[in-house]
Amino acid sequence: MRRSRRESRRERAALRALTSSALALLGAAGKASADTAIDHYETSYSFSTYSEDKLESSKTIPGGERKRYDIQTQQASLAAPITEWLDMSMLVTHETMTGASPWYTTPDAAGSPIQIMSGATIQDTRNDLSLHGNYYTDEGRLGFGGGYSKENDYTALSFNTDGELHFNEKNTTLSGGLGSSFDTIQPTDADKYPTRPDYKSKQSYSGFVGLSQVFDRRSILEGSFTYNYNRGYLSDPYKQVFQIGGVQNYGDFRPDSRHQFAFLARFNRHLEETESTIHLSYQYYIDTWGISSHTGELDWYQSFGDSLQIAPHVRYYSQSKSDFYVPYLKFGQKAPENMSSDYRLSAYGALSFGVKAEYLFHTPWFRDIEWRGNVSVERYLSSGDFSLTSVSVAAPGLVSFTVFSVGIDAKF
């Protein structure tokens, strides 16, 4: 008997479903889901431009510098299997930065602060190399890594170790790690500006513990706690504090130690009905400088067929001000021990949103490479109005920026 067209279509669909789930299983076995060493090489390259919005003319003196920072970033990474239970990865970053940055704030005629930008155009480059190796066992993973970052005026050398232990047939994972960083700063033009030191150093030590749990075939939850201790020169040598009627500006003076605590919860769920994956995360942060913050993020990965994926995301951030943030000192006010006019220590909120498009394709005729090309754009806006706490006078230097990025990834 001749089968109806609908019947044969249904059969084909069933066969397709079966093959794709079998393929998915194979994929699952060979996936770098952090419980076995990777079984393939993977290399990625990405180029991105970061550009900050011009300062609004009402937020600086007439004719003052309004242009801000531009950064061009190139990143390249390589991950390689060494043996069945060992893999290595490296990431190289090269950045060129140009522009002006906020220097100090003065009051305008009405007394609200306006931003004075650094006079000279800053030209800087940053090169960063980081390496990481993983050793795998049936019960978990142990990783070691290090990094070196160099700017014209800044050097950072860092080390870290992290690990994972699996329980409940790899449904529950306990993770943890320790890190340290040894940084030195040699501010440019230290001879021209008396508030800039010649050479200073700082160290940071951090640790984290996390616990992740698989909920069902489609969702996973993780909670983690991160602690970081900084000590040494934590001030910003390129910032100053203005005093009304003062002879000259003060430097930026911050405490020489800082304890930071972050509580992060993340949840991923795949919705098979709509072929989409949602990532939800929330972080509460608090430190000993009086700053606390909330960060919430939602990423939505929407697949269209097997190749195309469009992923919009939105992120909200709000922080309170540090104990020693001052826009400027009043006339005759005694200078406090710690003070900074840095907008990053003021109270504000930030909203960022963006979208990323990713295209996956294979080239079976050329080394059977699996390629992933992506383009993305992200817009970041910060303002006193977005803050969860009430902000009487927002810092005039609050930044808004746009990031464009293109990247390619090859697995072979």
Next chain:
Amino acid sequence: MKRLTRAALLGLCLVSQSGCASLGWQWDKWWSDVKLPDFPAFDEYTESPKSYVTIALEHDFLVRVKPWERAVLARHDMAWDPDALEAARRNHTFFSKEASMPGGSAGGGGCGCN
């Protein structure tokens, strides 16, 4: 506790009942197979050769999926950070433009970010 959680979720769903139903999501069913934890007896901590961590974390009710049910969990977009380069870049940007630090990992080096 289970009831409370369910009630809270049901309440949430009621607010946008039509929204949930039209998408075919039944949020309240996510938890229908959650069994109450079977915590180990006190002796188990003192008389077992297992470590305290293992005893505290190993429970049958936490074995949610079997290895052959991991196809979805192994998806590229189910990783915490599907794009490592993007995650590194964004973390660095937020770290240098905000007062907080990104959690969930042992941090790398600082920067002289202006």
